[in-house]
Amino acid sequence: MSADQSASPQHRQLDLFGVAASSPESALPNGGIKGESGSGDAMAEAPTLVRSIVRVQLEGSAALELDYLVPEKLAGRVRVGSRVTVPLQRQRVPAVVIEFLAESPHSGRLKEIAGMVGTKPMFTENLLRLARWIADYYLVPYHQVLRTMLPQAVRARPETFLTDSRVHLVKEPPAEVFERMSRCAPMQARVLDMLRVAGGELALSSMRRDLPRAAAVIKPLLKAGWITRSEARIERDPFQDEEFIPSEPLRLTTEQQEAFDRIHELLAAPAQARPILLHGVTGSGKTEVYLQTIARVLDAGQTALVLVPEISLTPQTIERFKARFAARKDRIAVLHSSLSEGERHDEWFKIHEGRADIVIGARSAIFAPLENLGIIIVDEEHEPSYKQDENPRYHARDLAVVRAKLESCLVLLGSATPGLESFENALRGRYELLRLTRRTDGKTLPLIRILDMRLERRKGTGISAANAGILSEKLRAAIMARLERREQTILFLNRRGFNTSLTCTACGETVQCQDCSIPMTLHKKDHRLVCHVCGARRLPPAKCPACGDPAIKFTGFGTERVETVVREVFPQARIARVDTDTVQRKHQLRDMLRDFRAQKLDILIGTQMIAKGLDFPNVTLVGVLNADIALNLPDFRAAERTLQLLVQVAGRAGRGELKGEVMVQTYAPHTPAVQFARHNDFDGFAQQELEHRQVFHYPPYTHVVMLHSRGKHQTRAEFALQTLHRRLLDGLPEGAVMGEPAPCALAKAHGQFRFQLLLRAEKIRPLTRHIRQVIRSTTLPQDVVVVWDVDPVSLL
Numbered sequence: 001m002s003a004d005q006s007a008s009p010q011h012r013q014l015d016l017f018g019v020a021a022s023s024p025e026s027a028l029p030n031g032g033i034k035g036e037s038g039s040g041d042a043m044a045e046a047p048t049l050v051r052s053i054v055r056v057q058l059e060g061s062a063a064l065e066l067d068y069l070v071p072e073k074l075a076g077r078v079r080v081g082s083r084v085t086v087p088l089q090r091q092r093v094p095a096v097v098i099e100f101l102a103e104s105p106h107s108g109r110l111k112e113i114a115g116m117v118g119t120k121p122m123f124t125e126n127l128l129r130l131a132r133w134i135a136d137y138y139l140v141p142y143h144q145v146l147r148t149m150l151p152q153a154v155r156a157r158p159e160t161f162l163t164d165s166r167v168h169l170v171k172e173p174p175a176e177v178f179e180r181m182s183r184c185a186p187m188q189a190r191v192l193d194m195l196r197v198a199g200g201e202l203a204l205s206s207m208r209r210d211l212p213r214a215a216a217v218i219k220p221l222l223k224a225g226w227i228t229r230s231e232a233r234i235e236r237d238p239f240q241d242e243e244f245i246p247s248e249p250l251r252l253t254t255e256q257q258e259a260f261d262r263i264h265e266l267l268a269a270p271a272q273a274r275p276i277l278l279h280g281v282t283g284s285g286k287t288e289v290y291l292q293t294i295a296r297v298l299d300a301g302q303t304a305l306v307l308v309p310e311i312s313l314t315p316q317t318i319e320r321f322k323a324r325f326a327a328r329k330d331r332i333a334v335l336h337s338s339l340s341e342g343e344r345h346d347e348w349f350k351i352h353e354g355r356a357d358i359v360i361g362a363r364s365a366i367f368a369p370l371e372n373l374g375i376i377i378v379d380e381e382h383e384p385s386y387k388q389d390e391n392p393r394y395h396a397r398d399l400a401v402v403r404a405k406l407e408s409c410l411v412l413l414g415s416a417t418p419g420l421e422s423f424e425n426a427l428r429g430r431y432e433l434l435r436l437t438r439r440t441d442g443k444t445l446p447l448i449r450i451l452d453m454r455l456e457r458r459k460g461t462g463i464s465a466a467n468a469g470i471l472s473e474k475l476r477a478a479i480m481a482r483l484e485r486r487e488q489t490i491l492f493l494n495r496r497g498f499n500t501s502l503t504c505t506a507c508g509e510t511v512q513c514q515d516c517s518i519p520m521t522l523h524k525k526d527h528r529l530v531c532h533v534c535g536a537r538r539l540p541p542a543k544c545p546a547c548g549d550p551a552i553k554f555t556g557f558g559t560e561r562v563e564t565v566v567r568e569v570f571p572q573a574r575i576a577r578v579d580t581d582t583v584q585r586k587h588q589l590r591d592m593l594r595d596f597r598a599q600k601l602d603i604l605i606g607t608q609m610i611a612k613g614l615d616f617p618n619v620t621l622v623g624v625l626n627a628d629i630a631l632n633l634p635d636f637r638a639a640e641r642t643l644q645l646l647v648q649v650a651g652r653a654g655r656g657e658l659k660g661e662v663m664v665q666t667y668a669p670h671t672p673a674v675q676f677a678r679h680n681d682f683d684g685f686a687q688q689e690l691e692h693r694q695v696f697h698y699p700p701y702t703h704v705v706m707l708h709s710r711g712k713h714q715t716r717a718e719f720a721l722q723t724l725h726r727r728l729l730d731g732l733p734e735g736a737v738m739g740e741p742a743p744c745a746l747a748k749a750h751g752q753f754r755f756q757l758l759l760r761a762e763k764i765r766p767l768t769r770h771i772r773q774v775i776r777s778t779t780l781p782q783d784v785v786v787v788w789d790v791d792p793v794s795l796l
């Protein structure tokens with residue numbers, strides 16, 4: 001079989017999951033944490049004890065754990081969590097020390113560790129414990145988890161810092177010496193001048209700007225003893241050019257104060273505290289509560305880890321943190337995907353070396369090697385992007401809960417629309433629920449109006465019937481009113497491109513990607529059909545590829561078409577479109593948003609890139625062009641996603657002095673998700689939706705495990721799951737429910753056929769144990785990839 005968890009062929013059976021994990025049964029993130037984690041393993045022993053035998057985990061594909069001797073020269077330096085190189089079959093391979101042993105079954109035949117990477121252990125003991133937990137819970141090999149925990153740049157090139165020389169003026173030469181120098185050695189005299197002006201010290205690199213040969217020029221000065229030279233590390237700081245105006249803590253509102261006081265109280269005894277769910281409507285000042293909480297944590301000499309979704313990790317967010325902690329902004333580290341490799345390396349080492357006490361990052365920052373943690377904050381905790389979509393398929397929000405337990409620190413999950421998993425935990429008292437029900441500015445939440453598009457389509461004054469389906473009459477009038485009042489509008493549509501499909505009106509054929517089972521989208525600017533799954537591009541055909549009829553028609557709309565229509569209808573407006581077609585680089589997004597904020601634009605059209613976390617005071621209208629996209633997803637979370645989206649998008653309106661209005665276009669106006677969003681009634685929605693979930697045995701009342709197969713040959717991909725299905729039936733734990741293997745909603749992608757099999761159970765451990773057992777003992781077709789996803793966030 002070629003499961004992507006698999007290791008080198010000769011070890012396959014053994015290697016799938018590594019050795020049996022000693023991790024706790026009890027810590028279920030979605031089910032709350034009971035009992036003590038990671039107890040009883042040898043890692044709990046003092047790492048500084050000098051013992052001669054260690055057990056290591058190889059980092060490479062083989063998930064073997066082997067024993068080695070610590071050589072004399074490394075005695076006392078090698079610790080639990082150290083990265084080392086060890087001899088194996090005449091090679092040197094990287095490994096991680098996981099345990100000190102009093103004795104080994106192989107004593108007498110043990111080889112010595114060859115070397116050590118870095119000076120300090122690269123993994124804290126708590127992170128090693130977390131890795132065990134992940135390996136066990138998500139059914140992945142331990143070594144794979146360890147690899148995931150270290151950024152690539154740190155793993156491949158540890159401690160490769162850039163350095164720069166600094167030149168220091170020792171003493172100034174007497175006037176007559178300088179005089180002579182100015183005549184005979186003018187370059188050297190200039191160096192001394194530069195140093196004097198700079199206050200006695202300069203980086204060689206900055207000297208080179210005026211004096212390209214500075215390195216050679218300073219030599220005689222060094223020799224004569226007028227100057228000295230030292231080497232200093234320079235950090236690749238992703239924000240070195242940004243300016244931060246310090247901000248003062250705001251006077252908290254009554255609600256904020258109550259939440260803050262309670263959090264503060266819990267900070268005193270975090271080991272006894274439950275995870276906190278902060279449910280605060282958009283604009284209720286959750287971030288201010290985070291900031292003031294972090295200040296307390298720092299005052300107590302502890303550190304804070306803040307997770308935000310990648311998409312909201314904007315300069316705006318980071319600025320807010322740097323501004324508040326301006327006095328110690330150098331002690332803030334940032335980890336996210338658009339850092340360069342070098343920057344990520346340096347930010348990681350900043351944390352590793354204890355030079356950071358606030359870390360802000362996206363999903364993978366949950367592995368930041370912070371010590372002495374006081375709090376972990378997960379903002380927008382409902383965001384599906386916290387789930388990693390390759391192995392190990394961990395959920396960073398859930399790991400935050402587990403890590404907090406291991407670190408005995410507080411964990412705070414915040415959202416305007418909590419995930420139903422977290423909300424249910426709060427309702428059941430496993431999490432502590434804190435609420436912010438009002439906006440800080442005292443304004444009511446924006447009025448949400450539902451526009452029934454079944455009626456709108458037929459109306460059309462000054463707009464074609466087809467385009468009226470994109471911009472309803474009411475929405476057009478509302479935009480017009482904003483233009484007249486010089487207020488701003490955001491139009492939201494979570495779909496790129498011009499048309500979403502090309503269909504033959506004669507035979508009904510829709511032009512699909514050859515490699516994927518979805519319609520291709522027209523991108524008009526490039527005049528190409530594009531597959532949004534695999535990126536394939538081709539010329540749009542002039543006639544139907546199936547029946548040859550020329551009556552082939554584009555239907556549906558994406559943001560590109562919206563832009564065209566809006567420009568047509570409002571020729572006077574200044575318009576920009578934000579999606580992955582128009583924004584290829586981070587600074588483009590930043591510039592566009594800056595222009596919008598500066599009111600150089602009237603209308604911003606965009607995909608989910610603009611749905612979250614943005615704060616524009618002059619926006620008084622938000623139009624959701626098609627609320628049904630999320631609603632029609634073949635996923636039991638479709639309603640939850642729709643509600644979250646509508647509430648988040650609506651939160652962009654009326655943030656300043658002016659009152660906001662939200663218009664939602666839909667063909668399904670009476671759907672509960674739409675109606676509850678309209679009344680801003682999250683609790684009502686949650687109550688109804690949870691009842692459904694309970695009746696139909698869906699999360700949060702069960703855990704789901706999704707098995708997924710894919711391969712070029714349809715029958716073999718299907719057969720793989722059928723085989724697993726048959727073998728899983730035998731001994732399926734009591735209470736677990738298994739579906740039938742079926743094609744995925746996206747039945748084909750990248751030329752591979754895709755099938756899935758869902759299993760559900762109230763108790764996850766017996767189920768995963770069973771699955772692990774079956775997968776280990778099943779041989780599957782070579783050309784089929786089987787993956788498994790515990791607690792998947794999407795069933796596509």
Ligand code: ADP
Nearest residue numbers: 250251252253280282283284285286287288440
């Ligand atoms: P949320 O994160 O809940 O959406 P924010 O923290 O972004 O809300 O706050 C929304 C706005 O309210 C921000 O502009 C923020 O500066 C402001 N704000 C937050 N707390 C207060 C307060 N106590 N007094 C006045 N303004 C506040």
Ligand code: ZN
Nearest residue numbers: 513516531534
């Ligand atoms: Zn494709």
